[in-house]
Amino acid sequence: GSSSTEKFYRIPKGKGPHSVGCTDLMTENAVEGSFLRLYYPSCNATDNEEAPWIPDKEYYQGLSDFLNMYRVVGERLFQYYVGSVTCPAKSNAAFKLGEKYPLLIFSHGLGAFRTIYSAICIEMASQGFVVAAVEHRDESASATYYCKKKSISEPQEESTSGLEKEWIYYRKLKTGEEERCLRHKQVQQRAQECIKALNLILKINSGEEVMNVLNSNFDWNSVKDSVDTSRIAVMGHSFGGATVIESLSKEIRFRCGIALDAWMLPVGDDIYQNSVQQPLLFINSEKFQWADNILKMKKLSSNDTNKKMITIMGSVHQSFPDFTFVSGGLIGRFFKLKGEIDPNEAIDISNHASLAFLQKHLSLKKDFDQWDSLVDGIGPNVIPGTNIDLPPAEPE
Numbered sequence: 001g002s003s004s005t006e007k008f009y010r011i012p013k014g015k016g017p018h019s020v021g022c023t024d025l026m027t028e029n030a031v032e033g034s035f036l037r038l039y040y041p042s043c044n045a046t047d048n049e050e051a052p053w054i055p056d057k058e059y060y061q062g063l064s065d066f067l068n069m070y071r072v073v074g075e076r077l078f079q080y081y082v083g084s085v086t087c088p089a090k091s092n093a094a095f096k097l098g099e100k101y102p103l104l105i106f107s108h109g110l111g112a113f114r115t116i117y118s119a120i121c122i123e124m125a126s127q128g129f130v131v132a133a134v135e136h137r138d139e140s141a142s143a144t145y146y147c148k149k150k151s152i153s154e155p156q157e158e159s160t161s162g163l164e165k166e167w168i169y170y171r172k173l174k175t176g177e178e179e180r181c182l183r184h185k186q187v188q189q190r191a192q193e194c195i196k197a198l199n200l201i202l203k204i205n206s207g208e209e210v211m212n213v214l215n216s217n218f219d220w221n222s223v224k225d226s227v228d229t230s231r232i233a234v235m236g237h238s239f240g241g242a243t244v245i246e247s248l249s250k251e252i253r254f255r256c257g258i259a260l261d262a263w264m265l266p267v268g269d270d271i272y273q274n275s276v277q278q279p280l281l282f283i284n285s286e287k288f289q290w291a292d293n294i295l296k297m298k299k300l301s302s303n304d305t306n307k308k309m310i311t312i313m314g315s316v317h318q319s320f321p322d323f324t325f326v327s328g329g330l331i332g333r334f335f336k337l338k339g340e341i342d343p344n345e346a347i348d349i350s351n352h353a354s355l356a357f358l359q360k361h362l363s364l365k366k367d368f369d370q371w372d373s374l375v376d377g378i379g380p381n382v383i384p385g386t387n388i389d390l391p392p393a394e395p396e
């Protein structure tokens, strides 16, 4: 819709030199397959439509479950308020050839899914990255699906786009179930799904034919030889931050990682035995931090100059996902989707610090070093480390 409010509450466009396209890829007719949304530098495709931000109503149902709302209420509320929101990337726009782009794998948080971190993914793509935002099938997403094999016997109703979608919803913790145990199992599956996505993109880059079970008219062959296979990083929010740490410890081809408001509970104890050798940047919000969580981050970073931590003052946990942009001031503050800082300012600090860190550790030849001071916690609304007072460190 074109009502003024929607325009006012918009997901910010990429600020880099490239136009951005996006397309969805699902391999295999099974839950074990990969499912990701690819954001990429595109040719300036004026006639392509902007991509739908939340593409299926089942995501609204999943969100309602996750937020302990009644489905009938939640589905209609979401449909009414955000049903027409698009993300500022062109659906299936032609891939921009001629350059090899570094690759970013992005991992979503608990109760989220692949499309709701588009402000971050689109900015990175506009700056010259190929970004694969994976959708996890560990039952931590509000909703996700895979396409069942089309049995030739069943008459395919014309109504569906020929796809039989099998939905998997958010799995709540059972009473008496130990959260740490469930989350630790899930973070290992999540890391495997990030590594699988990495291998899938590399396979496509090498020119191998890949079968996309989603019928989109994106030409995957155009991605051939366009990924810089030596410049690969992993990024994620909250549970996705824990997934970054797990993925780095399992896959050395991830040359560095960026954890946005990492949730450290799912991270196993073995990680602290120097299992993460690669550079890692923790970007924290001011509000989503508590001693135990921070102490685990510090334990991971102990005496390692390549592990950095900054806090964005005035920001909240929801300053990283897109809801911070599409919610009005009232709802935004009520649900703590916005902090005191303007959402666009917060995401700019996060994205600029990320770009500077990636330039340094992927040896990029860009001008992202202009934001190096942010990685040291120097600049407006940012501090080095954390702002919570910690109990005195244990004597060595």
Ligand SMILES: CCN(CC)CCN(C[C@]12C[C@](c3ccc(C(F)(F)F)cc3)(C1)C2)C(=O)Cn1c(SCc2ccc(F)cc2)nc(=O)c2c1C=CC2
Pocket: 063, 066, 067, 068, 108, 109, 110, 111, 112, 116, 237, 238, 239, 240, 263, 317, 318, 321, 323, 327, 335, 337
């Ligand atoms: C009551 C549910 N209870 C479940 C355990 C806690 C719910 N909760 C706090 C919430 C998510 C909140 C939210 C979102 C979105 C709207 C909306 F209205 F805008 F859609 C409203 C209200 C409710 C803020 C979190 O889980 C926070 N969190 C998140 S939030 C990721 C997310 C999910 C869905 C989104 F649409 C946007 C962002 N990702 C994590 O990895 C971790 C945590 C905590 C530890 C690890």
